[in-house]
Amino acid sequence: MSEFFAALVQHQFLQLALMACILASVGCGAIGSYVVVKRLGFLAGGIAHTILAGMGIAYYFAGSPMSGAIICAIVAAILTGMIKLRWRQDEDILIAAFWSVGMAIGVIFISRTPGYSVDLMSYLFGNILLVTRRDLVLMLVLDVIIVLTIVIFYKQILMTAFDETFARTLNIKTEAIYIMMLCLIALTVVLLIQIVGLVLVIALLVLPAASAALFATSLHRLMPLAIMFSMLITTSGLALSYQPNLPVGASIIVIAGVFYGIALFAHARFSRR
Amino acid sequence: MSAGICIRSLNFAYSKLPVLENINLEIEAEEFFGLIGPNAAGKSTLIKLLLGLLMPDSGEILIKGQPPLKARHLLGYVPQHPTFPCDFPITVEEVVMLGRQSPTYGWFDRQDRQAARVAMQAVEIADIARQPIKTISGGQRQRMLIARALISHPEILILDEPTANIDLQAEESIFSLLKQYNDHITIIVISHDVAFISEYVHRVGCLNKTLICHATAAIDGKIIAELYGGAVRMIQHVH
Numbered sequence: 001m002s003e004f005f006a007a008l009v010q011h012q013f014l015q016l017a018l019m020a021c022i023l024a025s026v027g028c029g030a031i032g033s034y035v036v037v038k039r040l041g042f043l044a045g046g047i048a049h050t051i052l053a054g055m056g057i058a059y060y061f062a063g064s065p066m067s068g069a070i071i072c073a074i075v076a077a078i079l080t081g082m083i084k085l086r087w088r089q090d091e092d093i094l095i096a097a098f099w100s101v102g103m104a105i106g107v108i109f110i111s112r113t114p115g116y117s118v119d120l121m122s123y124l125f126g127n128i129l130l131v132t133r134r135d136l137v138l139m140l141v142l143d144v145i146i147v148l149t150i151v152i153f154y155k156q157i158l159m160t161a162f163d164e165t166f167a168r169t170l171n172i173k174t175e176a177i178y179i180m181m182l183c184l185i186a187l188t189v190v191l192l193i194q195i196v197g198l199v200l201v202i203a204l205l206v207l208p209a210a211s212a213a214l215f216a217t218s219l220h221r222l223m224p225l226a227i228m229f230s231m232l233i234t235t236s237g238l239a240l241s242y243q244p245n246l247p248v249g250a251s252i253i254v255i256a257g258v259f260y261g262i263a264l265f266a267h268a269r270f271s272r273r
Numbered sequence: 274m275s276a277g278i279c280i281r282s283l284n285f286a287y288s289k290l291p292v293l294e295n296i297n298l299e300i301e302a303e304e305f306f307g308l309i310g311p312n313a314a315g316k317s318t319l320i321k322l323l324l325g326l327l328m329p330d331s332g333e334i335l336i337k338g339q340p341p342l343k344a345r346h347l348l349g350y351v352p353q354h355p356t357f358p359c360d361f362p363i364t365v366e367e368v369v370m371l372g373r374q375s376p377t378y379g380w381f382d383r384q385d386r387q388a389a390r391v392a393m394q395a396v397e398i399a400d401i402a403r404q405p406i407k408t409i410s411g412g413q414r415q416r417m418l419i420a421r422a423l424i425s426h427p428e429i430l431i432l433d434e435p436t437a438n439i440d441l442q443a444e445e446s447i448f449s450l451l452k453q454y455n456d457h458i459t460i461i462v463i464s465h466d467v468a469f470i471s472e473y474v475h476r477v478g479c480l481n482k483t484l485i486c487h488a489t490a491a492i493d494g495k496i497i498a499e500l501y502g503g504a505v506r507m508i509q510h511v512h
Contacts, residue, residue: 037361155376162371163357166421169324169350170374216362217405220380 004242013129014238017248020131021234023139024195025208027146028234029227031188032209033219034181038161043080045202046095047182048189050076052106052198055123060109065123066138069193073186076102081179126197126249128238135194142191146184150223157181158219195234196249207256208233211263233259277301277459278323278429283332285318292318296332296484302428305455307474308463314481316463317353320433323461324350336429346374349427349458351418353434359407365417366402369393372421392420396450412443419450429459436466448473 008014035044054072055065076098083094110120122130150157159167160177167174185205192201208230209222216222237252283296292315300306310316321327322334325341336344349372369389370381393399396416401409409417415435422430430451436444451460452473464470471477478486 037358151380152378154380155371155378158363158367159371159376162361162363162368163352165326165356166350166352166372168326169345169348170372170376170425171345172376213362218362218364218367222362 001239001243004239007242013131014242016131016133016136017128017238018235019136020128020139020194021238022231023136023143024191025227025230025234026143027139027188027191028204029208029212029225029230030146030150030223031184032205032230033212033222033226034157034161035185035205036209036213037219037222038181040185041202041206042092043084043095043182044185044189044205046080046099046102047073047076047186048193048198048201049099050102051186051189051193052123053102053109054106056106056109056113060113066135066190069190070187072102073190074183077182077186078179081175081182085175085178122197123193124197124199125247126193126195126200128195128248131194139191139194142187146187149180149184153177153180154220161219196252200249200253203253203256204230204234207260211260214263214267229259277304277337278461279335281333281335283322283334284330285315285322285327286330287318291482293322293480293484294482296480298478298484298486300459300461302459303455303457304459304476305451305474306459306461307470307477308461308480309465309470309477310480311465316480317433319480319484320350320431320461320463323431324348346425347428349422349425349430351415351422351430351432351435353437353463359414361406363406364402365398365404365406365409365413366393368406368417369420369424372424374425388424389420392424393417395423396420410443411439412447415439415443415447416450419447423454427458429461430454432460432462434463434465436464 004014008018035041051069051073054068054070054075056068057072058065058068080095080098084091087094106123107120121127156167156172156177159170159172160174160181164174188205189198189201192204196204209226212222212225212229216225233256234252237255238248240246240255241248241251278298278300280296280298283293284291285293296319308316308319318327322329323336323341325345334341337347366386366389367381369392370385372392373385373388389402390399393402396419398413398416398420401413406414406417419430419432419435422432432451435447435451439447448470451462454460462470462474476486478484
């Protein structure tokens with residue numbers, strides 16, 4: 001641990017990585033809370049994996065993989081939202097199809113890309129130690145979009161999440177709110193891909209918020225608590241993986257899992273009393 | 274009939290399976306109307322049509338002379354008990370505040386809290402305002418949902434099985450609460466508990482695909498047998 005702090009002072013890449021953890025945690029905790037209370041983990045996973053298509057296509061045409069990811073994530077969010085609203089029965093099949101077909105398209109485009117082969121692993125499992133200043137600015141912008149949207153539409157979001165039928169009787173545009181939230185989930189996934197990659201993204205989106213949900217009594221308390229848990233998990237993953245030279249993304253996910261286990265245990269002890 | 278509900282020759286089917294056939298109904302202002310019928314008789318469907326959540330296949334619904342989608346601000350809706358996850362992280366006060374018409378943007382504000390306080394005091398749950406909903410009892414939950422409907426000062430209150438899953442004492446206290454509101458609010462209550470609601474309501478509609486209204490509240494065994502048994506005929510009551 002102490003070696004990590006010594007290195008942190010010396011190396012800029014570690015400072016950037018630490019900033020990335022903190023920035024990613026803001027969107028992760030806020031949107032993760034929504035994903036947990038609405039039980040949308042599977043859907044978020046579908047969106048995450050579809051993103052590889054966008055990254056692959058952008059890479060093939062020599063564009064920026066991150067802008068490809070954002071565009072693809074938004075398209076995937078809107079399409080999955082329509083699927084959920086229009087073809088409710090076949091939802092899981094359609095999401096599973098999106099999930100793997102999206103990945104397959106990404107793999108094909110990446111394999112056809114001329115020149116040196118891109119490091120597919122860093123998209124799949126993240127590579128936080130390569131985060132640049134430009135990435136941090138993008139993450140900050142995404143955070144601002146996510147937080148502002150939640151603050152402005154807080155009541156409408158809460159209403160739609162809690163009791164959709166009742167919200168409709170108050171003329172709330174529940175379907176529009178739902179699609180908007182899926183788009184925010186998509187942006188959050190892009191945010192987190194930098195840290196843990198798209199394969200592991202669901203765990204980071206869900207576990208800190210699920211831990212916080214055990215203790216929070218309302219959504220506006222759940223979100224900040226989930227953000228704090230997420231910061232704790234990502235930064236300690238970064239610190240603990242440094243000295244033994246473990247992959248950072250995977251370490252963060254293991255810590256998130258352990259953290260959730262401890263939270264479940266603490267909650268069981270606490271509520272028995 | 275300006276202040277009431279008027280339903281004319283209403284038909285509705287879920288993908289060709291007829292649920293409601295030729296429904297005609299007029300409910301006057303400040304009436305306490307009970308809607309009874311067996312399971313799958315179309316009670317909740319009729320309520321959804323009134324709320325504009327479903328559209329009729331034919332016929333029309335007018336609420337104070339307006340179609341349901343334009344009359345939503347006049348309606349307060351208390352859904353059947355578990356329409357939302359009971360472990361959702363939300364407090365009683367927040368649920369009630371969410372009942373306000375055309376919510377503003379941003380956080381809950383002082384007006385939201387003030388309106389919620391009045392509504393919660395009216396149904397005597399002000400003391401549990403800050404509690405998460407997973408810790409409250411069935412009767413308290415029902416009062417919370419009534420407060421959520423009352424916060425927007427509806428002229429018509431629609432309750433779908435308000436006393437399912439709660440004990441008899443809580444049930445009586447909820448109906449006497451509704452009775453107090455009935456002096457200025459029209460109340461429509463769905464129930465399968467025929468004997469119980471007949472003490473409170475002015476008129477009962479017996480729904481089983483078709484609707485027959487009984488002019489008084491006195492319901493005897495014969496009607497119930499006919500409603501739940503087979504063909505339904507008009508029955509004259511003498512009070």
